[in-house]
Amino acid sequence: MKKVTVTALSVVIGVGLLAGCTTKNESSDPAAAGNASNGTKPKVVTITVRENTWGARKDNFIEAQKRLNEDLKAKNVQVNIDWWPGIDDDELVLQATAGKVADVFMNSSVDIGWERDGGLIRDIDWVKDSSVFKGVPDSYTNIMKYDGHYYGVIQDMDASPVFISRKALTGLGWTGEQIDGLKDRVDKGDFIFSDLVNLADDAKKKKLVKMGFAVEDKRFEGWNYAFGFYNYDADQNKMVLSPKVKDVYAFWSDSVKRGVISEGIGDIDTDKAAPMFVKGEIFAEFARTEFYQMMREANGMKDDIEGYNKWFKDNVVWIPVPSAEKGGKPASYSNPAMIFVGSKVDDEKMPYVQQLIEHVMDPDLQINHTIASGKLPVTPAAQEDARFKAMDFYKDHAYLVSFTRTRPAHPDYATFVQGFTLGVDAILTKGKSSEEAYELFKKEVKQNVPADHVIIQ
Structure with a gap:
């Protein structure tokens, strides 16, 4: 995520950047020639969507368009998608300055603040009454809201389990029963953060692993939350600098002195960590849900789900981020993707945009994305899908999202x-x-x- 401020940028520069966005590539549908019983041509509504091909995101939009057009046949309306290229945040701002804002695009949940302030997105308070999001955790509602209004639709989710080497624990003398009961101890606040540090220290000293901890892409906030340092006051929409952060820094200082972590810890991103963990070189990996899938690919088992599940059970145990205090609740953090609606969508067009987005969130399409991306679905209905229930790791750790905190959307x-x-x-x-x-x-x-x-x- 990049903090961006919209300034009086040159329209000439902005228009220059538009060169890659002027080609239209509208999705076609034979029904557009006449899908009403009287044979009259339908009203065509074109929705511009910035392309995002990761996981099943684009595929889900294409399928959602088909389903929406089936719904609209009786009204003699046809929705077409005009695909725009995906671009980075700087280009989004430049193009918006030149008046080019897509109707629908995806970005991180933390981008709401600057996108709203920069005039890129509009409110979508229909989310509050949408049947799609009934029953989702309060944490999801909080993610989608900013400064009193809904500005985004959560598209997928992950939590932040700590993946621990089962073989290293066995080497420390732990029994299978003790290892399997570890998650329950974390949930109850019996096993805490310092216990995890001590285990990593022992495993490294006994040369069972090369590295005590690895953490995903310098995303250290999950550790902050374990120590009660939350960064942000949503009611006042302000960042918070609390002396509690000294407790977090004390953990870092102690871990460095003990050799549990090294100065290069911030350079071991998940692409590097996945093969290292598979080889047994890392004791504990602080990562997102999708690290589960990254390890499968690092194992060469992308298409061997059954074989990978056996490997995972034999080699890995996962827990939430333990609390720093005895009896405390575990922590989890995430950076979910959001679907945003562009500021140029008016009230007449909004119902079609809403219905398209709601179909993107159809339960089976969410699971298609879970399978392709390793992300969690976001609605209770999707978690009832038989394919989701058959994936033990996803099913078993989905409860983490009920207490998962996200990075705040504050522009600073x-x-x-x-x-x-x-x-x-x-x-x-x-x-x-x-x-x-x-x-x-x-x-x-x-x-x-x-x-x-x-x-x-």
């Missing part, structure tokens, strides 16, 4: 976290203390986050 979030990460880096590479890291973090926030956008406790 990226700058705030950059300051936090500088503190971590000072501990890792410069041997700074937790107190020194905290002071560096605070200095960065005071310098770079507007005073009225942050609460410093």
